[in-house]
Amino acid sequence: MSAQDTFNGLMGGIVAVLLLSSLVGWTLARRAGSESARAVVDNLNARIKAWWVMVGVFAVAFVLGRTATLLMFALISWCALREFMTLTPTRPGDHRALSVSFFIVLPLQYALIADQWYALFSILIPVYGFLLLPSLSVLAQDTEHFLERAAKIQWGVMLTIYCISHVPALLLLDIPGYEGRNALLLFYLLLVVQLSDVLQYVFGKLFGRRKVAPAVSPSKTVEGLIGGALSATAIGAAMWWITPFTPAQAAAMSAVIVAMGFLGGLVLSAVKRSLGAKDWGSMIHGHGGMMDRMDSVSFAAPVFFHVTRYFFT
């Protein structure tokens, strides 16, 4: 089967699942009696609607090819960085560093990926960004909270630009015997991360009793985590045929993705709380902001990229 046929088949499957969810959501909405049940169902339906939009956007980008995919992720990084910096207290002295992050670092990172320049894109932000962004801030000679400000900017740039850019970076891996099919690997990563999120939510709502870390994230439960992680790993293993992995390898890769995704959700929830917010933003109705949807992706993507690169290229 060609990569395009496989992709079409997968899209058909996802559309079928979404149709089913919409149907279930619609039925539940007609049945919901109590106020609290209605709120849960409304949130569920808002999420399903947002999924339709997100899947549609991804499908279009995949069909249009590599440049479109890169542009889409650059836009996702842009929105995520905007949310991060909006919530982060900075001072006028950081203005230059922030401008450079949005208008130079972000486009440069994606241009390097488009150019397949691995050696530079993998160190641009950890090395050059790390050293030069605070150097720009220091010119303003404002020493108040300087370390905190520099650290927060570095964190935002690492998470929203560097980490997220590792999703489309999967397109430049040369995996023997997998030529021309890298877009499927990207699809695989997003599928496993998002399924894990959704299944943890569903298992948590159905069976959740003990909370994992109530102070950080009140909605994460042990039951949700175990049920979601196991089922997402199982589905990931069952999807081995779209990847360059054997079924056992696919299971291990999915387990890595699920674990990193879970940690990402937890860590970013703590970051969000330390910044005094409940959601990162409000751009995706029912989900919160862009970072609320990308938190697990941002942790899973670089690790998945490097593990795949190390063992399969």
Add this chain to the structure above:
Amino acid sequence: MLISALLIGLTRALVGAAPRWMGSVPTAAQRIYFANHSSHIDTLALWSALPRALRRRTRPVAAADYWNADPVRRCIAVRGLNAVFIERQRSEATKDPLAPLAEALDAGDSLILFPEGTRNLQALPAPFKAGLFHLAERFPDVELVPVYLENLHRCMPKGSVFPVPLICTVRFGAPLARIAGETRADFLERARRAVTELA
């Protein structure tokens, strides 16, 4: 129209400028929107946050010494925003600086005014200039709506060339009540507090 659409599109792409109607609703009532002032994007942000129908009848007040100074700025102010120019430095002692504003209000238009008179580096507004008080006296039926522009002091502070595209919200408060016999200082302080309370 094309210039307006372009400006609004650019403003939304950069800073969002989503409206939050907290104490008033968007209606066709004639109004003076008064807001805190911290960046060159302020006017555009407030204007973009208004519904299209209201925007057509709402004219921002712009400082002539800046916005009328070169052809590009003039084009943005006049063709893009339909601005009313105000002279910040009074040239002749006899001329009323508020005359162009009064003219626009007489014609039935609403105004966008930044009563601090200049851009301020802080999140909260500085003391207001007297113009708002005089307009409020002369036009007792025009609603005075306080507006707080959040985060714009971080987006493009005075002295910066490039913006930082943070998400900005535009909060519209409840119209200011009129109190008969209130002194100028009291009125201006109350108006400033109305903006601060939205922060």
